[in-house]
Every structure is written in C-alpha cells, then in structure tokens.
Amino acid sequence: MDSGSFVRVTIDDVARAAGVSRQTVSRAMNGKGDISAATRRKVLATIEELDYRPSAFARGMRTQRAGTLALVLPDIANPFFPAVARGVFDAAAARGLAVVVHNTDADAAAEAEATRAIVDAGAAGAIGFFEALDDASLSALGRRVPLVVADRPSPDDQVASVRSDFPAGTRAAVEHLFAAGHARLGMLDGAVQNKPERRRTFLEVLTEHGHPDPAGHVVTAPPTVAGGTAGVRDLRARHPEITGVFAFNDLLAIGALRAGEGVAVVGYDDIMMAALLDPPLTTVHTDKYELGRTLVEVLGRRLDGHPPEHRVLAPRLTVR
Amino acid sequence: MDSGSFVRVTIDDVARAAGVSRQTVSRAMNGKGDISAATRRKVLATIEELDYRPSAFARGMRTQRAGTLALVLPDIANPFFPAVARGVFDAAAARGLAVVVHNTDADAAAEAEATRAIVDAGAAGAIGFFEALDDASLSALGRRVPLVVADRPSPDDQVASVRSDFPAGTRAAVEHLFAAGHARLGMLDGAVQNKPERRRTFLEVLTEHGHPDPAGHVVTAPPTVAGGTAGVRDLRARHPEITGVFAFNDLLAIGALRAGEGVAVVGYDDIMMAALLDPPLTTVHTDKYELGRTLVEVLGRRLDGHPPEHRVLAPRLTVR
DNA sequence: ATGAAAGCGCTAACAG
DNA sequence: CTGTTAGCGCTTTCAT
Numbered sequence: 160m161d162s163g164s165f166v167r168v169t170i171d172d173v174a175r176a177a178g179v180s181r182q183t184v185s186r187a188m189n190g191k192g193d194i195s196a197a198t199r200r201k202v203l204a205t206i207e208e209l210d211y212r213p214s215a216f217a218r219g220m221r222t223q224r225a226g227t228l229a230l231v232l233p234d235i236a237n238p239f240f241p242a243v244a245r246g247v248f249d250a251a252a253a254r255g256l257a258v259v260v261h262n263t264d265a266d267a268a269a270e271a272e273a274t275r276a277i278v279d280a281g282a283a284g285a286i287g288f289f290e291a292l293d294d295a296s297l298s299a300l301g302r303r304v305p306l307v308v309a310d311r312p313s314p315d316d317q318v319a320s321v322r323s324d325f326p327a328g329t330r331a332a333v334e335h336l337f338a339a340g341h342a343r344l345g346m347l348d349g350a351v352q353n354k355p356e357r358r359r360t361f362l363e364v365l366t367e368h369g370h371p372d373p374a375g376h377v378v379t380a381p382p383t384v385a386g387g388t389a390g391v392r393d394l395r396a397r398h399p400e401i402t403g404v405f406a407f408n409d410l411l412a413i414g415a416l417r418a419g420e421g422v423a424v425v426g427y428d429d430i431m432m433a434a435l436l437d438p439p440l441t442t443v444h445t446d447k448y449e450l451g452r453t454l455v456e457v458l459g460r461r462l463d464g465h466p467p468e469h470r471v472l473a474p475r476l477t478v479r
Numbered sequence: 480m481d482s483g484s485f486v487r488v489t490i491d492d493v494a495r496a497a498g499v500s501r502q503t504v505s506r507a508m509n510g511k512g513d514i515s516a517a518t519r520r521k522v523l524a525t526i527e528e529l530d531y532r533p534s535a536f537a538r539g540m541r542t543q544r545a546g547t548l549a550l551v552l553p554d555i556a557n558p559f560f561p562a563v564a565r566g567v568f569d570a571a572a573a574r575g576l577a578v579v580v581h582n583t584d585a586d587a588a589a590e591a592e593a594t595r596a597i598v599d600a601g602a603a604g605a606i607g608f609f610e611a612l613d614d615a616s617l618s619a620l621g622r623r624v625p626l627v628v629a630d631r632p633s634p635d636d637q638v639a640s641v642r643s644d645f646p647a648g649t650r651a652a653v654e655h656l657f658a659a660g661h662a663r664l665g666m667l668d669g670a671v672q673n674k675p676e677r678r679r680t681f682l683e684v685l686t687e688h689g690h691p692d693p694a695g696h697v698v699t700a701p702p703t704v705a706g707g708t709a710g711v712r713d714l715r716a717r718h719p720e721i722t723g724v725f726a727f728n729d730l731l732a733i734g735a736l737r738a739g740e741g742v743a744v745v746g747y748d749d750i751m752m753a754a755l756l757d758p759p760l761t762t763v764h765t766d767k768y769e770l771g772r773t774l775v776e777v778l779g780r781r782l783d784g785h786p787p788e789h790r791v792l793a794p795r796l797t798v799r
Numbered sequence: 800a801t802g803a804a805a806g807c808g809c810t811a812a813c814a815g
Numbered sequence: 816c817t818g819t820t821a822g823c824g825c826t827t828t829c830a831t
Contacts, residue, residue: 212595218808249582435752437757489823500803
C-alpha cells in the first residue's frame with residue numbers, strides 16, 4: 160500500500176460507495192442541514208473506510224475561507240513571542256486550525272505585506288502584534304477577516320483585542336522600587352512604536368511621589384541587552400543619584416544589570432531567562448502562554464458569530 | 480474606496496480589461512508559454528491597475544500545490560527553535576512562501592497528524608524536526624511532498640537532510656574538559672529519542688582517554704533546567720570524583736550549574752541565555768539561524784528540480 | 800502567439 | 816430528509 164502515484168479520493172467516490180449523493184456526504188461530514196442518523200453513520204463509515212480527506216482547495220474555493228489562522232508578530236527570536244506562539248498553536252490545534260506565522264520585524268511595509276498575504280490566503284482569522292501599521296489599514300484588514308489585535312487598542316468596533324494591563328504592571332514595578340527605599344529612579348524605555356503606556360505610567364507614579372523632573376529621568380534605547388547596558392550608563396551619567404531603574408522589558412533590564420552600575424533593576428515580561436540569572440531578576444510577569452491562548456479563544460468566539468470582545472490580562476510583579 | 484462589501488477581481492476581469500483571453504493573462508503572470516513582450520507588458524500593467532491577486536484556492540485546485548511551506552518542530556518555546564524558525568521565516572519570505580508551523584511536542588501521534596495536515600494542505604514543501612516518527616512514515620511523506628529533515632538521517636534517497644555535526648561538537652566539548660584538567664567526567668544525556676550521537680561520542684572520547692566505566696558516568700534526564708539539577712546531583716552521588724560535566728543541551732547545563740555542585744560544565748546549542756549567565760556558559764555553538772536558512776535553501780533547490788542534498792553544518796566550541 | 804473548451808472538488812441554493 | 820443544478824477561479828490540453 161501507498162506505493163506508486165497517488166490518486167485522490169473525492170467526495171464523489173464516497174458518495175458512490177455509500178450509495179448517496181455527494182451533497183449528503185457533504186452534509187454528513189460538515190454537520191450541516193438535516194440528515195437521518197442512519198445515513199450519517201453510513202457515510203461517516205465510508206469516509207473512514209476509504210480514508211477520504213476533503214480537498215482544502217476545493218472547499219476554500221467554495222467558501223472563500225481556509226482552515227488557517229494567521230499569526231503576525233515582530234520577531235519570533237525575541238524571547239517574549241515563542242511562549243505566546245505556543246499558546247496560540249495549542250489553542251489553534253484544539254480548534255483544528257493550522258497557523259501561518261508572519262514575521263515582520265515591526266516594519267510597516269512588512270506588516271502591510273502580511274495583511275495582504277492573509278487576505279489572499281483566505282485565512283479563517285488573524286491574530287496580530289502590529290507595531291507599525293496604522294489604524295486604517297488594521298481596520299481594513301478587520302473588514303476582510305475576523306481579527307484580534309494583541310497589546311494594542313482596537314482600531315474600530317469590529318476588531319477584537321486582548322492586551323496586558325501595562326499601566327497596572329508598571330505601577331506595581333515602580334511602587335516596588337520606591338517601597339524598597341529607592342528615592343531616585345530612572346527608566347529605560349524601549350525604542351519601539353505604539354507602546355507608550357509604560358513610560359506614561361512611570362512618569363505618573365514619579366509625579367505622585369514628588370520625584371523631581373520625571374521626564375528627564377527616562378532614556379530611550381533599543382529593547383536589547385546592549386541597549387540596556389548603554390542606556391543605564393547614560394542614565395547614571397546624567398543622574399548619578401539614581402539607585403533604582405525600571406526597564407521597558409527584561410532584555411533592557413538584563414543589560415542594565417550587566418553594566419555593573421550597582422543599581423536595583425526591575426524588568427518587564429518575565430522571560431524564561433529572568434528566573435535563571437544570578438541574581439535573578441525582579442520583573443513584571445505576564446502570562447505569555449495565556450495571552451496566546453486567550454487570543455485564539457477570542458478569535459474563536461468571533462468565528463462562532465459572537466461580537467468582538469476586549470480582554471485585559473493582569474500582569475503581576477514577581478519579586479526575586 | 481475599500482468600503483462596503485468586497486468583490487473579488489478575477490482573471491476574467493483582467494482579461495476583459497486588457498482585451499485578451501484569460502489564458503494569456505495566466506501565461507503573462509506565470510511566465511509560462513510563449514507570449515509577445517508587448518502583450519505581457521500590457522497584461523501586467525492591467526493586473527497592477529486593477530490590483531488583481533490570483534486566488535490561491537483556484538490555483539491550488541488546478542495545481543494541487545499551495546504556496547505554503549510546512550515547518551514541523553517539537554516546541555517553539557524551547558529556546559533552540561525560535562532562532563531556527565527565524566532563519567526559516569526569512570528565507571521562506573524571500574522565496575514568497577508562507578510558513579505553517581506544526582508544534583508536536585516530539586509526540587509520535589502529533590508528528591503523524593502533522594504529516595497528514597501537510598499533505599491535505601498541499602504544501603509546496605516541508606521541513607521537519609521529527610523526533611518520534613518512524614522512517615517509513617517519513618518516507619511516505621517524502622513521496623507526497625518535497626521534504627527536508629533536520630538533524631536526523633534521511634530515511635531514503637528522496638528526502639533531503641540538513642544536520643549539525645553532533646560528533647564533532649561533542650568531541651570538542653569533551654576534549655576541552657580533559658584539557659582543562661578534569662580527569663573524571665560525567666554526562667547529562669537528554670531523555671529524547673533519536674539523538675544518540677552526543678552520548679555515543681562522549682563514550683568514545685572517554686574510552687580513548689582510558690577513563691574508567693564510561694557508560695556508568697552517563698545519566699539521563701529530561702532536557703530541562705530541573706532535569707539538569709537533578710541529574711548532576713545523581714551523577715555526583717554515584718561518582719563524587721567527577722569534576723567536569725558535559726550536558727546534552729544548555730538547559731541541562733544551566734540546571735547543573737545551579738545545583739551548586741561546583742563542577743565545570745559544558746553545554747550544547749549556545750542558546751541566547753548562555754552568554755548572559757553569570758558566569759557565562761561554555762557551550763558548543765550551533766548556528767541556529769543558519770540552520771533554518773539552509774533548510775529552506777535545500778528545500779528550494781529541491782523545488783527547483785535538483786536532486787536531494789545532504790548538508791552538514793559544523794558547530795564550534797565557544798569557551799566562556 | 801493566442802484562444803476555446805474542459806474540469807479540478809467542493810458546497811449553496813433550490814427542488815422535491 | 817435527500818438529490819439536482821450551478822458554479823467558485825484558475826491552468827491544462829488542444830486547436831488555430
């Protein structure tokens with residue numbers, strides 16, 4: 160068996176073998192329309208027997224929709240995203256959806272190209288970490304495909320969203336530094352687009368504590384280890400009195416720690432590495448797997464005909 | 480523009496607008512068959528003008544092949560794979576292929592299901608880190624879809640392969656430990672299938688050095704940080720004289736380091752974390768991005784009609 | 800060099 | 816409850 164060239168088993172073969180029309184076969188396998196239980200059983204048995212697999216192309220041609228979910232993200236090699244992706248994969252598999260990944264480097268042109276590819280492929284739905292694309296384009300995508308945006312406001316009332324509560328996470332981190340006795344703080348902000356919440360909340364909390372010149376205590380750097388090292392030195396050069404630093408993400412935090420400035424650092428994300436460093440990193444934990452899982456859940460409910468939802472996941476400070 | 484419900488631009492619309500038949504449009508956009516340069520130019524201009532995008536479904540229905548590449552891997556959250564995946568994504572995008580990721584947890588049933596999904600989807604090609612699937616099934620997949628296996632021997636003369644030279648990497652690591660004065664070594668082997676080379680080479684090198692009871696100095700543990708901690712304690716309980724440990728991968732190595740046994744440890748893979756630990760981890764570096772890129776390159780040559788190739792990438796010991 | 804005809808495998812709409 | 820009819824949009828013959 161399974162030798163030589165392959166001949167496809169079609170819905171007509173099943174219909175013939177089961178002694179019914181192909182429409183009945185279609186109904187039996189898709190569970191649509193009314194069929195007698197006996198007929199359905201017989202058809203399903205025949206499908207099994209012939210090892211029939213419906214053609215995704217033919218089906219897509221009729222329905223204009225593939226059994227595919229698109230996942231748009233900036234960089235799978237950035238330690239934040241693999242955990243999210245895992246949650247997406249697991250939840251998608253549970254719904255029988257395959258996942259097409261589009262890596263964009265947070266580049267506007269790449270994100271736009273991804274939206275084009277998603278529409279062309281007739282994806283059943285899309286989940287996206289869009290960092291550079293404008294709301295209008297996102298909205299346009301949402302009109303063509305059920306869409307859930309991650310960690311970004313929905314561009315209109317048709318697009319669902321799931322986000323982590325950055326203000327809450329940031330507030331917990333900064334208050335923790337104050338509570339630990341650090342009276343003068345700095346922040347390493349990530350040089351990324353569309354992520355203003357952490358910086359904004361940092362400034363707010365500093366103002367509440369009567370900290371002098373909050374805005375002057377923020378430096379922006381690429382969200383990498385090297386960026387963190389350079390950034391913290393810059394910060395301390397300008398404000399030697401700083402003893403506590405809040406970083407936009409863990410990579411920046413790790414870089415800051417490695418700079419040898421002796422300051423206390425709190426990171427954001429809780430990537431795997433954070434717990435394994437010596438000393439380990441205190442950071443704001445976001446449940447990345449849960450984020451991925453929730454994104455698919457929200458998309459799934461949309462596919463099932465429910466209106467767009469907007470979920471907010473609560474981060475939690477992990478003191479190490 | 481772009482408001483209201485969407486009407487698809489078809490090949491017939493282009494044909495009509497350009498004043499040619501639809502075959503001519505097909506020929507112009509696919510570069511197949513003979514067309515006068517003037518006609519082609521005109522058709523291409525019309526395509527541009529109408530923003531025509533061929534239907535992937537209709538095309539797939541005729542050709543039984545999608546513009547999609549399947550990537551099968553055990554766990555995207557395992558730090559080894561995101562870097563490989565990035566290489567795959569970049570190289571695939573350069574060839575205009577979308578990537579569908581199948582996460583298997585190295586489970587035989589999941590790997591088999593992935594092969595089914597790949598065939599059903601009519602993927603243009605497949606790249607796989609198959610850990611549990613038998614050669615016969617792999618061979619069957621290779622008969623249906625151009626296939627490249629990663630870090631595993633090709634099951635037959637139709638399946639291409641790309642692998643890292645594990646024996647060379649292992650030898651470098653173990654010789655390094657001996658050269659550093661460690662006369663008694665242990666190994667933390669990963670409890671995974673189909674990856675015997677590292678253990679085998681470890682045993683070989685110990686034998687060459689006249690080390691007593693090589694096989695007795697290997698313990699097997701889950702390839703995780705926790706596995707490494709437990710494994711190294713087990714190793715030292717049985718052989719307190721061990722001062723150097725070779726680990727199947729970096730996660731095991733990190734776990735071994737954290738056990739506080741004070742032994743020298745060499746890891747394998749050089750995941751991002753390895754360089755950031757304090758002290759940093761000496762490990763066998765494999766270029767994961769390059770592996771991903773090469774997998775696509777080898778697949779691409781296969782798609783272009785070349786015979787299956789077998790590439791071996793050289794790892795290199797990174798002393799830290 | 801171009802066009803006409805045929806059909807890939809499926810499901811929505813309509814009969815019965 | 817089940818069958819018939821009619822395409823979805825494209826590429827592959829085969830003519831011309």
